Amino acid sequence: MKAEQLGYTNVKVYHEGMPAWSKRNYSVLSPKFLQEAFIKKDIPHVLLDVRPAKKAKKGFIKGAVTLPAGKVKSALKNFPPPKKKAPIIVYDAKGGKKAVKAAKTLVKAGHKKVRLLTGGVKAWEKGKYPLEKGTLATEIVYVPKPRPGEMSMDAFMEIADKTPSNILILDVRNRDEANAGVIKGAMLVPDEEILDRMSEIPKNKMIVCHCATGVRAEMAYHKLKGKGYNVKFLNANIFIEKDGSYEIEK
Amino acid sequence: MLLRKILTGTLVLFTALGIVTVMPANKAEAKKKPTISKMCLNCHKPAPGSLRGKFDSVAFKSRSIQLKINKSTEIVKFNPETIQVVVAGKTEKAEALRKLKKGKEIRVEYSKKGGVKTASLVSVKPKIKVAAEKLLTTAEIEKLVAKGPKKGKYLLVDARPGPRFKEGALPTAINIPYPAFDKKKGMLPKDKSALIIYYCGGVT
Numbered sequence: 001m002k003a004e005q006l007g008y009t010n011v012k013v014y015h016e017g018m019p020a021w022s023k024r025n026y027s028v029l030s031p032k033f034l035q036e037a038f039i040k041k042d043i044p045h046v047l048l049d050v051r052p053a054k055k056a057k058k059g060f061i062k063g064a065v066t067l068p069a070g071k072v073k074s075a076l077k078n079f080p081p082p083k084k085k086a087p088i089i090v091y092d093a094k095g096g097k098k099a100v101k102a103a104k105t106l107v108k109a110g111h112k113k114v115r116l117l118t119g120g121v122k123a124w125e126k127g128k129y130p131l132e133k134g135t136l137a138t139e140i141v142y143v144p145k146p147r148p149g150e151m152s153m154d155a156f157m158e159i160a161d162k163t164p165s166n167i168l169i170l171d172v173r174n175r176d177e178a179n180a181g182v183i184k185g186a187m188l189v190p191d192e193e194i195l196d197r198m199s200e201i202p203k204n205k206m207i208v209c210h211c212a213t214g215v216r217a218e219m220a221y222h223k224l225k226g227k228g229y230n231v232k233f234l235n236a237n238i239f240i241e242k243d244g245s246y247e248i249e250k
Numbered sequence: 251m252l253l254r255k256i257l258t259g260t261l262v263l264f265t266a267l268g269i270v271t272v273m274p275a276n277k278a279e280a281k282k283k284p285t286i287s288k289m290c291l292n293c294h295k296p297a298p299g300s301l302r303g304k305f306d307s308v309a310f311k312s313r314s315i316q317l318k319i320n321k322s323t324e325i326v327k328f329n330p331e332t333i334q335v336v337v338a339g340k341t342e343k344a345e346a347l348r349k350l351k352k353g354k355e356i357r358v359e360y361s362k363k364g365g366v367k368t369a370s371l372v373s374v375k376p377k378i379k380v381a382a383e384k385l386l387t388t389a390e391i392e393k394l395v396a397k398g399p400k401k402g403k404y405l406l407v408d409a410r411p412g413p414r415f416k417e418g419a420l421p422t423a424i425n426i427p428y429p430a431f432d433k434k435k436g437m438l439p440k441d442k443s444a445l446i447i448y449y450c451g452g453v454t
Contacts, residue, residue, distance in 0.1 A: 002431045007442045014386045014449035018410070018420070021449075024388060027418035037416035087417065115418040174311050191312035192327075195366060216309045219316050222323045 019112075026090070026103035026114040031124040034089060034117055039063070045087040046079070046142050048072075050102040051121075059131035061091065061124060066136035069098040072105045080142040082110035091117035091124070149221045151208060151232040153248050159208055160184075160246065168205045172220040173212055181240040183210075191216040194223050203229065210234040284319045289411075290355070292429050301326070301358040301367075305374075308347045315347065315369060317356060326360050326367040336373040350374065386447060394447075395421050404445040405438065414451060423449075 003011045014021075021027065029037070038045050039062070049056045050069040060066070067075055069092065080086045088111055092098035099116050106114045117124070125131065146152070159167050160183050169186040171178055178188050189197050191211065201207060207229050209217040214235035221233040240246040286294065290302040303319035315326050330344035337346055350356070355375035360367040394402040399422050406423040408415050415425040426434045428450070438446065 002435075003438060003446055003448070006435060006438070008438070008446055009443050010445045012384050012386050012445065012447045013380045014388075014391050014447055015380055016388060017449040017452045018414075019452045020388050021391065021420055025392065025420075028421045029416065029418050033416035037413065043417075113418065116421075172312070177311075191309065191314065211309075211311075215307045215316075216312045216314070218307070219309060219312065219314050219325045222316070222325055 022107075022112045022114075024107065026100075026107050026116050028116050028118050029089070030118050031127040031129055034061075034124075035127075035129055038087070038089070043087070044142060044144055045089055046140055048088065048090045048102060048140075049136060050090055050092050050098050053136070055093070056136055057134065059121065059125075059133055060136055061121070062130070062132050064091075064136055065140050066138060067102075067140075069102045072102045075140075076105075076109050078140050079106070079109075079111070080140070082112065084142065084144065085113055086111070086142040086144070087113040087115065089115045089117060092120045094122045095120040147218065147235060149218070149225065149232050150235045153234070153236055153250070156208065156210070156234045156236075157248065166205055168202060168207055170201065170207050170209045170220065171211075172209050172216050177212060181242045181244060181246075183240055183246055184244040186210075191220050191223075194220055198224075198227060201229070205230075207231040208234065210238055212239075213237050283322050283324070287319050287355075299360060299362075301360065303356065304352075305350045305354045305356045306352060308350070310344075310348075315358070315372065317358065324358075324367070326358055326369045328369040328372075333369055334371045336371065338374075338376055347372065391420070391447070391449075398422060404447055406447050406449070407438075409448055409450040420449065 018027075037043065047061060047064045049060050049064040049066050050072065052068050053066050056064070056066045079088070088106055090099045090103045090106070092102075095116060095118050099120060103114050103116045119126070121131070160169060163169075163185040169183055171182055171186045171188045172191040172194065173188070174190050174192075175188070182188060187201070189201065194201075201224070207224055209220040209224070209231065210233065211217040211220070214233065214237070217233040218235065221231050224231040234248070236248050236250050238246055238248045285300070286296045286302040287304065294302060301317065301319065301324055303317045303324065306316040306318050306323070308315050310330060313327055313330060315328055317324050317326070328344065333344050335342045335344060335346040357373045357375075358369045359371040359373075360369045362368075391406075394404050395406070399405060406420060408419050408423040408425045409428045410425070411427050412425060415423075415427075419425065424437060426437055
């Protein structure tokens with residue numbers, strides 16, 4: 001403990017730290033940090049304006065959803081499920097009772113990334129950050145950032161259905177798994193064999209890797225990308241039937 | 251259902267709109283890949299045959315471990331029969347890899363053959379031991395935070411990196427990232443007997 005070396009005699013440690021705190025409490029961020037850590041970086045989050053809707057209309061933070069504090073409880077089902085770990089940032093006029101109430105309701109519902117904007121809209125304005133006027137969104141939308149190289153399920157399905165000639169689907173599962181069924185037009189190279197069989201994988205096509213869950217597909221993606229391939233991967237569970245038909249789920 | 255089982259221990263992210271553009275990798279960049287994460291450099295140095303970074307995922311079907319070192323990704327092979335997995339000072343079998351959480355700090359000892367790294371050992375960062383009388387519980391912190399630093403007579407210090415602190419921190423906390431301690435020690439109170447409470451991103 002560096003502080004003790006400096007002569008401090010009453011140094012304690014909250015060992016469980018942030019994860020334990022977030023299970024039972026909301027945390028806080030300043031307007032500057034909301035701007036820098038989320039809005040400017042385009043990090044997906046849910047921003048809630050819990051003031052009365054009429055008040056919110058007169059000036060709100062860009063991207064905010066209007067949901068008056070008293071209605072949060074009844075709207076819990078409209079939030080992304082807690083397992084998605086969406087950062088939810090709540091603000092009111094001054095970082096007061098309304099925001100606290102809404103934040104506590106969300107923590108109680110199992111959300112572990114609930115934040116309260118310190119000082120609310122007042123502090124936001126004081127920091128000279130812009131406010132928007134007009135109609136606020138009412139629907140809570142949260143789309144997590146894809147992992148590098150990840151392809152959306154829709155894009156994958158389109159490729160699997162149309163099998164364009166400039167794209168190759170690479171099945172990186174093991175042979176015993178592939179025996180149960182392979183997507184039409186896909187090439188089977190188990191993830192383990194990729195480095196040895198690289199020469200069989202065409203360089204002039206875009207490669208789309210899939211496995212059964214996305215784990216090995218991502219590893220294959222990194223191997224191929226490292227060799228200069230134009231490659232993407234499916235990060236989802238996929239079940240393939242004998243006839244090549246398939247189902248994807250997240 | 252078999253497929254579901256493979257999922258154990260991996261975090262599945264959810265797809266977003268559209269397609270991500272992928273830049274063709276440049277070879278020089280691949281050569282310069284780091285072998286040790288920045289965060290590990292506080293206490294450790296790079297060593298040949300060893301990688302230090304964050305655990306990402308494990309695939310038993312292709313006998314591979316994926317780890318993240320800063321922004322780059324490393325994939326190492328392993329033999330489930332022979333690999334040693336050290337958790338909390340105990341050497342365990344490969345199965346212990348399934349229980350590892352994404353983001354856990356690990357050290358991988360490997361040998362290289364024909365451009366393929368094979369891990370012989372994965373060591374999970376042990377918890378730092380702190381004397382019991384110096385530990386505070388969540389309930390105790392909650393009470394202090396409710397009082398505020400003045401009434402509660404405390405200084406709450408978040409030792410995590412700046413970007414983590416910005417994303418959300420305990421109310422009333424200040425941020426002194428561990429590597430920046432010497433630079434920022436001026437933020438500590440003058441009174442050496444003042445209560446200072448440290449926390450970070452969990453038991454590390």
